[in-house]
Amino acid sequence: MFDDPAVEIQDLTSVIKQDITALNAAISELQVLCDSRNEAANRTKHSSEHSTTIVDDLKSRLMSTTKDFKDVLTMRTEVSSPPKRRMKDDKAGVQKFSLLLLFTNVSCVP
Numbered sequence: 229m230f231d232d233p234a235v236e237i238q239d240l241t242s243v244i245k246q247d248i249t250a251l252n253a254a255i256s257e258l259q260v261l262c263d264s265r266n267e268a269a270n271r272t273k274h275s276s277e278h279s280t281t282i283v284d285d286l287k288s289r290l291m292s293t294t295k296d297f298k299d300v301l302t303m304r305t306e307v308s309s310p311p312k313r314r315m316k317d318d319k320a321g322v323q324k325f326s327l328l329l330l331f332t333n334v335s336c337v338p
Contacts, residue, residue, distance in 0.1 A: 265279065
């Protein structure tokens with residue numbers, strides 16, 4: 229089904245995993261910064277809530293993206309499954325593989 233070189237896919241998978249790990253660490257640092265600033269007496273309630281909402285949204289997006297990426301990896305593993313099952317999963321698989329291509333064309337970490 230896929231005519232892509234396995235070594236290149238493994239390299240890209242490694243880079244994406246590193247990017248996800250780096251983003252997770254950056255969001256954790258941001259959470260600590262927001263928490264410390266929110267505890268400061270000069271922060272308004274609105275400002276504190278806004279910071280918390282932004283960090284929570286970033287966490288949620290990263291979790292969703294990570295899940296999608298894991299699904300893509302699972303789909304690639306299942307490519308060698310019997311043809312009957314592959315036919316059933318082809319439509320969803322193409323959509324998930326498209327996500328992988330999107331991630332390989334966008335660098336998440338500067």
